[in-house]
Amino acid sequence: MGQPPTVSQRNVRKAGSVNLIVGASGGLGRRLAEQLAQQKQNLLLVSSDARDLCALATDLKIRFEVQAEILEANLSTREGVDQFLDDLKAHSQQLNAAFFPLGYSLTADQMDLTAQQIDAIFSVNLISTIKTVQVLMAVSKNPTLTLAFFGSIAQSRGRNGNIVYASAKRGLTSFFESLKHRSFQKGQVRPYLFQIGYMESQQTLGKKLLFPVSDPNGVAATVLTKIKTKPPGEFYVPGFWRLFCSLLRALPWSVYSRLKF
Amino acid sequence: MAGVLNQKRSFDGGFSCQSETHFPDRYRNLEEIFSRSDRSYSLLGAGLSYTAAGFGSHSDSVSLKDFDRILSFDSQAGEIEVEAGMSLGKLAQFTIPRGWLLAVQPGHPSITVGGCLGADVHGKNHAKDGTFKNQVLSFRLFHPDKGWITADRQTNLSLFDLTCGGYGLSGVVLSIKLRLTAACQKVRMQHHSLASIFELPKVLEELSAKSDLLYSWHDFSSAAKQGRGFVIQGVFEPNIERSINTDPGSEFHFQPLRSIDRGTGLPNVYSNLFIKFLNMGYGHSMKRKIHKVTSENLFESTFPIAKKTIYFDLFGRAGFFEVQLIVPSDRFADFSKAVLAYLQKHSPVVTLGSAKIFKGQANFLRFSGEGICFGVNTPQTESGRKLVEFLNGLASELKLKQNLIKNSTLTSEMVKSGYPDFEAFRTALNQWDSRRRFRSEMSERLAL
Numbered sequence: 001m002g003q004p005p006t007v008s009q010r011n012v013r014k015a016g017s018v019n020l021i022v023g024a025s026g027g028l029g030r031r032l033a034e035q036l037a038q039q040k041q042n043l044l045l046v047s048s049d050a051r052d053l054c055a056l057a058t059d060l061k062i063r064f065e066v067q068a069e070i071l072e073a074n075l076s077t078r079e080g081v082d083q084f085l086d087d088l089k090a091h092s093q094q095l096n097a098a099f100f101p102l103g104y105s106l107t108a109d110q111m112d113l114t115a116q117q118i119d120a121i122f123s124v125n126l127i128s129t130i131k132t133v134q135v136l137m138a139v140s141k142n143p144t145l146t147l148a149f150f151g152s153i154a155q156s157r158g159r160n161g162n163i164v165y166a167s168a169k170r171g172l173t174s175f176f177e178s179l180k181h182r183s184f185q186k187g188q189v190r191p192y193l194f195q196i197g198y199m200e201s202q203q204t205l206g207k208k209l210l211f212p213v214s215d216p217n218g219v220a221a222t223v224l225t226k227i228k229t230k231p232p233g234e235f236y237v238p239g240f241w242r243l244f245c246s247l248l249r250a251l252p253w254s255v256y257s258r259l260k261f
Numbered sequence: 262m263a264g265v266l267n268q269k270r271s272f273d274g275g276f277s278c279q280s281e282t283h284f285p286d287r288y289r290n291l292e293e294i295f296s297r298s299d300r301s302y303s304l305l306g307a308g309l310s311y312t313a314a315g316f317g318s319h320s321d322s323v324s325l326k327d328f329d330r331i332l333s334f335d336s337q338a339g340e341i342e343v344e345a346g347m348s349l350g351k352l353a354q355f356t357i358p359r360g361w362l363l364a365v366q367p368g369h370p371s372i373t374v375g376g377c378l379g380a381d382v383h384g385k386n387h388a389k390d391g392t393f394k395n396q397v398l399s400f401r402l403f404h405p406d407k408g409w410i411t412a413d414r415q416t417n418l419s420l421f422d423l424t425c426g427g428y429g430l431s432g433v434v435l436s437i438k439l440r441l442t443a444a445c446q447k448v449r450m451q452h453h454s455l456a457s458i459f460e461l462p463k464v465l466e467e468l469s470a471k472s473d474l475l476y477s478w479h480d481f482s483s484a485a486k487q488g489r490g491f492v493i494q495g496v497f498e499p500n501i502e503r504s505i506n507t508d509p510g511s512e513f514h515f516q517p518l519r520s521i522d523r524g525t526g527l528p529n530v531y532s533n534l535f536i537k538f539l540n541m542g543y544g545h546s547m548k549r550k551i552h553k554v555t556s557e558n559l560f561e562s563t564f565p566i567a568k569k570t571i572y573f574d575l576f577g578r579a580g581f582f583e584v585q586l587i588v589p590s591d592r593f594a595d596f597s598k599a600v601l602a603y604l605q606k607h608s609p610v611v612t613l614g615s616a617k618i619f620k621g622q623a624n625f626l627r628f629s630g631e632g633i634c635f636g637v638n639t640p641q642t643e644s645g646r647k648l649v650e651f652l653n654g655l656a657s658e659l660k661l662k663q664n665l666i667k668n669s670t671l672t673s674e675m676v677k678s679g680y681p682d683f684e685a686f687r688t689a690l691n692q693w694d695s696r697r698r699f700r701s702e703m704s705e706r707l708a709l
Contacts, residue, residue: 030286048289052289055330056330062331063331202290
């Protein structure tokens with residue numbers, strides 16, 4: 001394997017604006033990176049394992065002739081997030097958009113988690129994103145910085161499963177709403193929230209699910225099209241999940257409490 | 262990391278079972294999967310091996326489909342390093358527009374680079390290019406008990422030798438550095454007629470040095486036709502210009518191929534009558550090309566079955582047999598006589614007969630050597646089974662090498678007769694990995 005590309009502020013600046021992808025090494029993040037690179041967009045890729053990042057960045061640079069820099073970051077701990085933010089400050093002034101296709105969940109998430117695991121789920125799914133956005137808004141000179149958050153249908157109504165994960169994702173929805181309200185009044189950012197339905201991942205592998213599972217490539221294409229063609233807002237991908245989640249929320253408690261899913 | 266329990270089937274339909282498959286998409290996942298010391302593993306590429314080389318009842322399969330990235334590319338030297346899950350089609354889409362080609366490739370673009378290394382496959386002109394091993398400069402392998410290892414012809418040579426053509430039994434090859442050859446945009450194709458199969462060695466010998474692609478097609482719909490057919494010769498047209506076309510469009514289009522879907526819902530449609538009609542039509546279309554030079558797209562001539570996958574579907578769910586073996590040129594006439602005599606007497610359905618010329622030597626279980634590489638397909642029917650039994654017997658009697666990944670009916674005794682290094686391979690494998698962490702149905706059937 002080739003040497004990891006080093007993080008270089010000079011290189012990123014030289015190439016002009018950059019798209020930040022936090023959680024880029026697999027799944028939706030990787031597909032977003034590939035499709036942005038295909039559109040000749042430069043990238044700053046963030047993930048917890050430099051080996052995956054290095055392979056992805058090298059591949060995109062060779063195939064699409066774009067700039068692709070990497071930042072290894074452990075976003076599951078406070079120290080890791082702080083370190084990441086320090087590293088990020090060197091890059092953020094040139095950002096065109098920031099994508100947060102992060103998702104960290106555990107199968108034991110039915111009130112059986114340790115305190116450390118709960119911290120990690122909140123840190124990856126919510127706190128790291130809020131802190132990152134705050135840094136970006138403070139240092140970015142881009143007056144129309146696009147921010148793309150990725151929620152989950154799990155947050156639409158709490159249930160006995162993915163308890164902490166859904167709480168964190170619900171928090172993300174609230175954060176998005178606040179940003180949207182703020183940007184309506186003050187501008188500066190263009191926030192998008194994509195509530196993702198079932199999507200092929202290590203979590204859905206082999207599970208018998210009620211609804212079709214989306215291909216991350218298709219989801220990435222939808223996300224990029226929405227950002228290009230629609231004003232900021234909340235979107236469900238695929239779209240039918242909006243109706244499903246609305247129905248789920250509208251169910252009387254006497255019915256909902258009996259559902260097992 | 263959880264896997265998924267799913268049904269798997271060898272491409273020829275000869276073996277199927279349920280087993281767990283893991284789909285790691287990160288290096289960390291991969292190491293985690295192999296951290297279970299109580300399990301053995303099979304490595305699954307595209308799953309298009311005719312035999313069950315990528316799975317088995319007693320092992321978990323690990324798919325490397327997400328490890329499909331380019332790790333380095335030297336456009337001057339023509340060297341590329343890719344992850345093992347990269348398909349030949351994806352690789353060709355990148356290299357051909359840049360003026361480079363992998364010289365040795367099997368027939369379908371879905372096949373992965375890792376699979377090619379594991380089976381040490383051959384291409385369309387073995388006499389000129391050798392096997393896949395000849396294109397491999399180095400690789401990086403992960404073994405759960407030994408960690409990450411790089412091997413090439415200087416470092417870890419014995420591992421290099423054991424792994425190229427080692428059927429995925431020595432560890433997980435994660436990345437491979439390959440030597441490329443100069444490509445062209447078009448291939449000049451010529452067709453040469455053969456009055457009978459007995460003319461084949463001479464024609465192949467004459468053409469091999471001046472061809473980039475060379476293989477034959479034979480009509481075995483009736484023994485009376487004496488295996489007449491055609492030799493198809495391709496020569497790369499010199500490049501007029503080497504321009505990078507990164508928008509390949511439909512040039513690289515192909516029909517997908519999956520073992521589990523092949524022939525779904527279909528019965529076997531091949532019969533002697535149907536094959537007679539098919540061969541008559543194909544023969545006429547080929548005759549029109551005799552003495553004419555046609556120009557073909559490089560991608561299509563490299564992957565001749567990329568748009569002809571229906572051929573495999575028409576065997577139906579039951580599937581087919583393939584026997585592919587290397588017959589020394591001086592014994593090819595006797596071999597052909599024996600085959601034709603069998604066809605004369607029993608009239609089995611032979612859907613395809615094809616051959617290539619092989620040159621060179623090989624140790625261990627690599628399907629390589631000197632002679633005519635001859636292959637036939639027949640449906641999985643009783644008469645087909647008897648034809649395969651006859652060919653297996655003939656191969657054992659003549660001590661011919663059979664292609665292990667093509668024939669699901671092979672036993673260790675049959676393989677031993679054709680491969681003098683059978684025991685040496687087994688010993689080397691056990692010395693390298695005494696716990697034998699990597700197994701498949703094929704390795705168990707052959708007692709490797």
